[in-house]
Amino acid sequence: MSKPFRPRRSVLYVPASNAKALAKVVSLTADAVIFDLEDAVAPDAKEQSREALRDYFLGHPTSKAERIVRINGLSSEWGGEDLLAARACKPDAILLPKVETPYDITGVAEILEETDASENIRLWAMIETPRGVLNADEIAELGLRSTARLDCFVVGTNDIARETGAKLIRGRAPFIPWLMQILLSARAGKLDVIDGVYNDFSDPDGFSDECTQAVQMGFDGKSLIHPSQIEPANAAFHPDENAIGEARSIVDAFSHAANKDKGVIALGGRMVERLHLEAAQKLLAKIETIGRN
Numbered sequence: 001m002s003k004p005f006r007p008r009r010s011v012l013y014v015p016a017s018n019a020k021a022l023a024k025v026v027s028l029t030a031d032a033v034i035f036d037l038e039d040a041v042a043p044d045a046k047e048q049s050r051e052a053l054r055d056y057f058l059g060h061p062t063s064k065a066e067r068i069v070r071i072n073g074l075s076s077e078w079g080g081e082d083l084l085a086a087r088a089c090k091p092d093a094i095l096l097p098k099v100e101t102p103y104d105i106t107g108v109a110e111i112l113e114e115t116d117a118s119e120n121i122r123l124w125a126m127i128e129t130p131r132g133v134l135n136a137d138e139i140a141e142l143g144l145r146s147t148a149r150l151d152c153f154v155v156g157t158n159d160i161a162r163e164t165g166a167k168l169i170r171g172r173a174p175f176i177p178w179l180m181q182i183l184l185s186a187r188a189g190k191l192d193v194i195d196g197v198y199n200d201f202s203d204p205d206g207f208s209d210e211c212t213q214a215v216q217m218g219f220d221g222k223s224l225i226h227p228s229q230i231e232p233a234n235a236a237f238h239p240d241e242n243a244i245g246e247a248r249s250i251v252d253a254f255s256h257a258a259n260k261d262k263g264v265i266a267l268g269g270r271m272v273e274r275l276h277l278e279a280a281q282k283l284l285a286k287i288e289t290i291g292r293n
Helices: 019-027 043-059 079-089 102-114 130-134 136-144 157-164 173-188 204-217 227-237 241-255 274-292
Strands: 010-015 032-036 066-070 093-096 122-127 150-155 192-195 221-224 264-267 270-273
Touching (some): 010 227, 102 122, 102 136, 122 136, 130 136, 130 157, 130 173, 150 173, 173 192, 173 204, 221 227, 241 264
Parallel strands (some): 010 032, 032 066, 066 093, 122 150, 150 192, 192 221
């Protein structure tokens, strides 16, 4: 099945154990919401959080925002029950933590297939360990296989920092090679990729700078820890008018009868290829989806 175009500029984590936060979700303008059963939920609150999540999805069967459930790893004591609960909620995707090998994806995909889960339930992967970064290319290849359900990488910069000892300083210089390795792998697998969180939600200038850096690197969006970060992220990752105008020009040019079968055309004094057309179509599809939402 073909993957739909989805804007993922702002991806907000919401603890499934926080009733007040869950109640606010419907009023937020985030492109996507990750309902977290993993790091944000204490061990003694796991079962209660699953029930709260089931109740939330029963009470809100539809949503403009893309909805993702992050579960605990299947090797943990909570992972199996988390996966069953997430499947029952029928979210847009299930986010798997600490993905290090392709089997971490295919194993869950096989379970979903065996239990007749809807093909609309996709998989997202947290890349947040040294092994995950090193194997990112091999994991991302699953994006080319429809049976694997893989749609998106989410970078876990805090976990990478903890496991490597690298410091999350302003500008993230130690992380740039790893971030670009993850991004390149994702693109090779036709995946979207979401940048890690910015921990200090009381520092809007620092957050803005990191969003700008992520945009320049090529990320599709930013994962967020606080609703105050939603609008700045949406603005930062929204294509500017020049980019939108250029995309329309490319699509229009290739739609002309004389250009329909050409691989390369001249436009505005430069050569434009089919790959530019594909990128332009994707951008305009996202803009259309944003407009509908």
